Amino acid sequence: MELVIGGSFQGKLEYAKRKLQKDGVFADETEIADGETVKLEALGTVKCRILNHLHLLIKQCVENGQMEKIPELLERFLADNPHCVIICDEVGYGVVPMIQSERLYREAVGRALCFLTVRAECVERIVGGMAMRIK
Amino acid sequence: MFFLITGASGSGKSEYAENLVCKLSKQDQITEKKYVATMEHESAEAQRRIARHRALRAGKGFKTVEAPLGFLTGSPEPEKELASCGGAVVLLECMSNLLANLMFSLGMDGEAAEEEAVRQTMRLREQCAHLVIVTNEIFSDGVLYEGEMKEYVRSLAGVNKRLAHLADGFCEIVYTIPVFLKGEELCPY
Numbered sequence A: 001m002e003l004v005i006g007g008s009f010q011g012k013l014e015y016a017k018r019k020l021q022k023d024g025v026f027a028d029e030t031e032i033a034d035g036e037t038v039k040l041e042a043l044g045t046v047k048c049r050i051l052n053h054l055h056l057l058i059k060q061c062v063e064n065g066q067m068e069k070i071p072e073l074l075e076r077f078l079a080d081n082p083h084c085v086i087i088c089d090e091v092g093y094g095v096v097p098m099i100q101s102e103r104l105y106r107e108a109v110g111r112a113l114c115f116l117t118v119r120a121e122c123v124e125r126i127v128g129g130m131a132m133r134i135k
Numbered sequence B: 001m002f003f004l005i006t007g008a009s010g011s012g013k014s015e016y017a018e019n020l021v022c023k024l025s026k027q028d029q030i031t032e033k034k035y036v037a038t039m040e041h042e043s044a045e046a047q048r049r050i051a052r053h054r055a056l057r058a059g060k061g062f063k064t065v066e067a068p069l070g071f072l073t074g075s076p077e078p079e080k081e082l083a084s085c086g087g088a089v090v091l092l093e094c095m096s097n098l099l100a101n102l103m104f105s106l107g108m109d110g111e112a113a114e115e116e117a118v119r120q121t122m123r124l125r126e127q128c129a130h131l132v133i134v135t136n137e138i139f140s141d142g143v144l145y146e147g148e149m150k151e152y153v154r155s156l157a158g159v160n161k162r163l164a165h166l167a168d169g170f171c172e173i174v175y176t177i178p179v180f181l182k183g184e185e186l187c188p189y
Helices: A012-022 A040-045 A054-063 A067-080 A100-119 B013-027 B044-057 B076-083 B095-105 B110-127 B147-166
Strands: A002-006 A032-034 A050-052 A085-089 A122-127 A130-133 B002-007 B033-037 B062-066 B089-093 B130-134 B169-174 B177-182
Touching: A002 A012, A002 A100, A012 A050, A012 A085, A012 A122, A040 A054, A040 A067, A050 A054, A054 A067, A054 A085, A054 A100, A067 A100, A085 A100, B002 B013, B002 B147, B013 B033, B013 B044, B013 B089, B013 B130, B033 B044, B076 B110, B089 B095, B089 B110, B095 B110, B095 B147, B110 B130, B110 B147
Parallel strands: A002 A085, A002 A122, A032 A050, A050 A085, B002 B130, B002 B169, B033 B062, B033 B089, B089 B130
Antiparallel strands: A122 A130, B169 B177
């Protein structure tokens, strides 16, 4: 699994697609799962090359009070999709929010990324469309 | 050695800093390890965070010093606490809480709090064998703060810049991965 992180609108998805196309392992948009639309309970059955917007999936978990389940859900997803690229926004670089659910969300995204960096073969951070490999 | 460790919320910077302290103490055979805790612990959420940090530190041999205002310059008790750090490997966590407490509990303005935080750090650095400080990257949320919040953010940025300049090593922890800005070759971990 490869992990692609960075701020929003930095070209993370474009980068991931380009990279997979170059390797000849990406055909079309049907191979992208989107954290905005994938239902949490379906994560264990999703098959994809790219999982985009992981932070939005984490947000669903936090909103449904299922934060503790995140590692288990990710583990199941990785077992079915060992060669995927996971894309996630970095959201923890601000003043601690006043609203508790926002604090929990930021922290949960951070912890999920810690869980994934350890398991990833490669971690890249995208700034202005360019990748910096940090693992 | 003095290392400054920064990172986002939930990035794993605390765990990295603890392991760095353990490595430094082992490398130089210094048994005394101090944890200077600056978080106020009134709210239930703060209690949970503290419990989580305690569990992370368990078994690593840290002695905890509760110091929400750090070692406030010129106050007798903090001076004694500071002296007790002599020769130890010290982990101070975290600078963002210390600065917030100086400003919002003690009522210092941003500039005075920044000066105090840097002054304290330098005195602590002189006392102990090695110092590791955890700070916080809070500067990229795109929010335009006003008033004392703006002052706080600017002061923390000021402290970070000055400490980074003074530190032997400075790195950002990116979800457990250390990305060094300075002094990687000095880091034993």
